[in-house]
Amino acid sequence: MRTVQVSHITDAIKEMCIQVNYELSPDMRRVFEEAERTERSPLGRRILGQLSQNLEIAASDRIPICQDTGMAVVFLEIGQEVHFEGGSLEDAVNEGIRRGYGEGYLRKSVVDDPILRKNTGDNTPGVIHCRLVPGDQVKITVAPxxxxxxxxxxxxxxxxxxxxxxxxxxxxxxxxxxxxxxCPPMVVGVGIGGTFEKCALMAKHALTRPAGEHSQIPWVKELEEELLSRINGTGIGPGGLGGTTTALAVNVETYPTHIAGLPVAVNICCHVNRHISAML
Amino acid sequence: MEKRIRVPLSREDALSLKAGDYVCLTGTIYTARDAAHKRMQEALERGKPLPFDIRGSVIYYMGPSPAREGRPIGSAGPTTASRMDKYTPALLDLGLAGMIGKGRRSPAVREAVMRNRAVYFAAVGGAGALLSKAVTSAEVIAYEDLGTEAIRKLTVEDLPVIVCMDAEGTDLYETAAEEYRK
Structure with missing residues (x-):
């Protein structure tokens, strides 16, 4: 049994919320550069150029890449030999979000009730997905x-x-x-199989896989490549103003399903596909 | 080729703009998104005035991230315009001359754009850091309790936008994608 203080979870999440909203991960930068090389529309290239410039300004001048700094989605893969100490894990995650969005000058975009709609003022609560895994470590992924x-x-x-x-x-x-x-060019997360909620969760999780990396399953890799090519053939293009770059990546996850069903979820993300992970 | 246009928008400038034009806007605009539109509609229903003179004005569908000390605004890119479609025709009929956002508009908005000879501009979605550089001042003028959704009066200098729907109702989203469709 390994003891982890929940305050460490708070600190890590705070830092990740800030980092990910100012700098995209290297995988996203790579697919961006590739798109700038291959885009055929002149206006499309101009828009991709603006988006690259936007990333530079965000990092150098400390301005969030996008004003919609998101609802914080947090994936926790918790080793079953971990014992948490110092309070509620869920509260610790939300405290990290609260501090990250406060100290990081990030937008507070969460309302307390879907109908009454009063802003909570600190971007909490986040949406937390936990999975128990073997081992004594905690993997945290933050994806606003x-x-x-x-x-x-x-x-x-x-x-x-x-x-x-x-x-x-x-x-x-x-x-x-x-x-x-x-906000194309998009990253498209797809979940195939499972149940209604499982396929949606896979589609969301698929967005956290580095762009440009394919599934290990041969038919899924082929599907990802074909979908990317078909999506880029729609002509939607950067900013939706026409072009050959509509998606930067298509990431598919699969799971066994019921004899009677074929659930498919499509979670679309803009080009500001923010994801960051850390091990504690 | 870029056109430099002053805002509020004159009738003459509005009519000169064509779908696909790359435009730099300079002058005064107002931000409003979902919650502010709802309040403006409620004000109109109660016979109350709007918080700013809407005639000739341009509304930017945008809710910024917080400004750092010494800066006018945080990240400041467009939000999806279609969520405002329900409220937009009434504002256009009152004299709203232009809107800045991203994404498709409803047939009712398009009709109102044509009826009132207005313009819908697209700013590049997800370029909030870049677009914020065109904002030289920002002041909350109404609905402060809405936080990021409050109405702000912005002074902008060469805010880069693209004419997406012109006064004739030509929609760039419809025509542009066709050109590159396989």
Whole structure:
């Protein structure tokens, strides 16, 4: 048994919330540079150039990359030999978010009730997903999610007979529907299988995989490549103003499912696909 | 080719702009997003005045991140315009001349844009740090309790935008994607 003070979780989450909102991870920068090289539309190239410049200004002048600094999504992979001390783990996570968004000059975008809609003033609560894993470490991933693209995400409960073609059509339909609203070029997270909520969670988690890295499963890797090519053939382009770069990456996760179902979730993220991980 | 345009928007300038034009805006604009639009609509329903003179004005659909000390504003990029569609035709009919946002608009907004000879500009979504550099001053003028959603009067200098829907109702989102569709 290893003891972890929850205050360390708070500190780590605070730092990660700030870091990720000012600097994109190296994988995202790489796919950006690639897009600037390959984009065919002159206006598209100009927009990609502005987005690169935006990243530079964000880092050098300490201005968040996007004003929508997101609702904080936190994935915790907790080693089953870990014992937490010093208070509630959930409270510690939210305290990290509170401090990160306060001290980091990040926007407070969370309302306390979906209908009454009063801003909580500190961007809490976050959305926390915990998984128990073997070992004595804690892996924390912070992925603040902007809602321009979140609003365009979809779950499709397909039939087994729809097969892989049905899956492809669903993903492309979601992207076409999102179009300019989701701040393209996008990163597209896809969950296939499981149950209604499991596929949505996989789609979200898929966005935290480094852009440009493919699934280890051969048919899934092929699907990712084909979807990326089809999505870039929609013509939506950077800013939705036409071009050959509509998505920077398509990341797919899969899970066993029921004999009667083929759930597919499409979680769309804008080009500001923020994700950062740490081990404690 | 870039056009430099003063805001508030003159009738003449509004009519000169065509979908696809790259424009730099200089002058005064107002921010308003979901909650501020709801309050403006409630004000109109009660026969109360709007918090600013809407005639000729340009509204920026934007809720900034907090400003650091000594700076006018934090990150300041556009939010999705379609969430304001429900409220927009009434504002256009009162004289709103332009909107800055991102994403598609409803048929009702398009009709109101054409009816009133207005303009819908797109700013590049997710470029909030870059766009903030065009803001030289910001002042909350209404609904301060809404925090980031309060109405702010902004002074901008060469704010880069693209004409997305012109007074004729031509929609760049519809035409631009077709060109690169496989």
């Amino acid at each position: 999610k902007g809602f321009g693209s979140e609003n365009m995400s979809r779950v499709f409960m397909l039939k087994p007979a729809d097969g892989i073609e049905g899956v492809k059509n669903a993903v492309v339909a979601a992207v076409e529907d999102a179009g300019p609203n989701a």
